Amino acid sequence: ETGVTQTPRHxxxxxxxxxxxxxxxxxxxxxxxxxxxxxxxxxxxxxVYSLEERVENNSVPSRFSPECPNSSHLFLHLHTLQPEDxxxxxxxxxxxxxxxxxxxxxPGTRLTVT
Amino acid sequence: SQQGEEDPQALSIQEGENATMNCSYKTSINNxxxxxxxxxxxxxxxxLIRSNEREKHSGRLRVTLDTSKKSSSLLITAxxxxxxxxxxxxxxxxxxxxxxxIFGSGTRLLVRP
Numbered sequence: 001e002t003g004v005t006q007t008p009r010h011x012x013x014x015x016x017x018x019x020x021x022x023x024x025x026x027x028x029x030x031x032x033x034x035x036x037x038x039x040x041x042x043x044x045x046x047x048v049y050s051l052e053e054r055v056e057n058n059s060v061p062s063r064f065s066p067e068c069p070n071s072s073h074l075f076l077h078l079h080t081l082q083p084e085d086x087x088x089x090x091x092x093x094x095x096x097x098x099x100x101x102x103x104x105x106x107p108g109t110r111l112t113v114t
Numbered sequence: 115s116q117q118g119e120e121d122p123q124a125l126s127i128q129e130g131e132n133a134t135m136n137c138s139y140k141t142s143i144n145n146x147x148x149x150x151x152x153x154x155x156x157x158x159x160x161x162l163i164r165s166n167e168r169e170k171h172s173g174r175l176r177v178t179l180d181t182s183k184k185s186s187s188l189l190i191t192a193x194x195x196x197x198x199x200x201x202x203x204x205x206x207x208x209x210x211x212x213x214x215x216i217f218g219s220g221t222r223l224l225v226r227p
Binding site (some may be wrong): 004006040041042043045055056058088090092098099100102103104105106107108110 | 144145147149154155156157158159162202206207210212213214215216217218219220
């Protein structure tokens with residue numbers, strides 16, 4: 001893991017809980033991303049932030065609420081999740097929010113919704 | 115359907131052999147990237163190849179790009195057990211009114227010691 005950290009690494013939560021995922025990048029990048037990775041499905045882009053402004057929201061349900069207080073930190077607030085939301089949630093960053101730049105990923109948070 | 119699709123879905127080889135994975139895509143691109151993911155971990159960027167490049171090398175990795183066929187291949191030479199991972203191609207694409215990096219479903223590579 002190359003400069004992008006995520007906590008917690010594992011999370012089990014009930015459908016009525018509220019929890020938050022945290023991501024921090026130490027690379028001086030200006031763009032940050034949340035992805036969802038479910039078994040046997042391609043990586044799904046959820047949110048994109050550029051210089052702390054949300055520039056992309058790919059029709060993600062409102063039970064997922066992102067927050068980017070500064071260019072180094074990104075949160076994903078979770079509430080009233082469904083079992084189908086169980087997945088690996090990956091944070092990534094890049095120099096700019098453009099698809100021509102390589103993205104650097106954190107190790108992910110394995111989320112299980114019971 | 116996906117912008118990038120890898121083939122094969124799974125590949126099992128003996129240590130020391132070469133592994134070749136292919137990626138096909140549908141729309142024109144500016145660049146194509148390959149990533150690697152160890153089980154349950156984050157993705158690691160391997161190589162970026164631009165649309166005006168045909169081949170790129172990085173250590174034991176060789177990537178080719180054929181824009182006329184809309185395809186790319188990743189060759190890992192002299193494979194090692196530590197190369198066991200999933201490999202994804204990602205292409206830039208205009209989707210839903212914005213420019214995004216779209217990942218394929220990946221090839222799962224198993225290198226047997």
